[in-house]
Amino acid sequence: GQNIDQPTEMTATEGAIVQINCTYQTSGFNGLFWYQQHAGEAPTFLSYNVLDGLEEKGRFSSFLSRSKGYSYLLLKELQMKDSASYLCAAMDSNYQLIWGAGTKLIIKP
């Protein structure tokens, strides 16, 4: 079956770095997405990886290893506004998105 695993909750300190991991199993693969969702709001797009390696976008970076079925989202210089849930989603060979349950990130001052 198809499956996405990511930690339920993580805690980090303002100004620090945090890495949120995601492992996936899909029938075929057409890319890995990360979305951010603040409490009570809609998910918003953060990143898309389809090739192995690291994609950097400001304070946020996303990494993909297709051979390992693994991705991570790296957040640097954490700010209080980064407190949110981070959703990992993999696209299968039929272009269907398989979503993880999300990782709730708590930032402490």
Add this chain to the structure above:
Amino acid sequence: IAGITQAPTSQILAAGRRMTLRCTQDMRHNAMYWYRQDLGLGLRLIHYSNTAGTTGKGEVPDGYSVSRANTDDFPLTLASAVPSQTSVYFCASSESSRSGANVLTFGAGSRLTVL
């Protein structure tokens, strides 16, 4: 501001009642989707539409129906609501459903409580 508008924002209704959640986008996106989000679970696809005039079933379609008469509108109907349909419903759209870089734009969500 370009985006997706959902209505209502929240609704409480009695079991057995019929309910339609409205979704309108102004980005001229071809594909539209309805998801439900429940605590501890990932987003689950209810129905989707790759283009105006076509619809398809997602992971959890039972008890729901959709229509796509034009590009902009994609209403979701619960014919006879049941308590298990209590959830937050998100409408989303994307330029194409057959593209790897298929970035979704989400509406603000509709919180539905069925008693």
